[in-house]
Amino acid sequence: MELLPFDEYVRSLDRKRMSAGVLFRDAEGRVLLVEPSYKAQWEIPGGSVDAGESPWAAASREVREELGIERVFTRLLVIDYVPDDGRMPEGIAFVFDGGLITNAEVAALELTDPEIVSAGLFFLDAVPSLKATLAARLAIALRAAQAGEPLLSENGTELT
Template sequence: MGEGESPLYLRDPAAWRKQLAEGNRRQARKRVASEVILHDETGRLLLVDPSYKPYWDIPGGMAEANEPPALAAVRELREELRLDLSLGTLLCVDWVAPHGPWDDLLMFVFDGGTLPASQAASLYPADEELREVRWCTYQQAEELLRGDVWRRTRAALEVLAGGGPLYLQEGRPVTGS
């Protein structure tokens, strides 16, 4: 832009929008997913056994296009467990490296609170994506979850015990770059 020349968005709004669209097309697309840490009244953690992968997981799932992470978490709980609840605080955001056929993603982990005993006992898989739900001690969770998922879960549990949200990379806290 030359001296005295107005910015493109003022000179030619259509060209400016085209420039923005081209920039948007070239930028990285991050997959986004959300998990929810849920406890029962005895302090056990809810795990789910997805039908589409060979390991246990924390309840949650992938965000749809342009869906905020918190809304994705609430939607996934409703679809997979018929569970309607308001989320608590954000516990951590974990950058997950590319793996298998998948590109990297950002995993948001929220506090889902403690479910009353009657509600906790009545949870069951509500669609074909889950085979089983199970309330687990932390030791059982560590044994059932894949290593990176357990690291992320443990970090989220530590935030619940006291502290602020964490930024993680593959389940490990990052304090600077």
């Protein structure tokens, strides 16, 4: 077997898209979701990881932009491998722990990002419009928060 020159090998390495989201939840087990202006499905606060940016920095940046909350998120809950779906290339989704949030704190959020129409606390089975794989990923994230350790999943299916 012939080895590629190092520079050629590096150029041949696969590139994956990454996203970073934050799970905020209340004492009743509801999760904070945001309603984007650019698509029909609700999401957790978060978004794409920019080039040269770490997933945890992206999570902090997105939460600051979307919700006005200034915080560093270091507790990882879920790493989810997301396969190519024909529309978006394969990627890795990181979910970080945002901790507990109250109704009063949600009501006080100043949503200044034009990408976000509204925000609210929801039980996962009562969300107006939530992609099935995200709902599954969030259920795993809730279990990880209770267990106190990160979990792995593949397209919303927990690896055991």
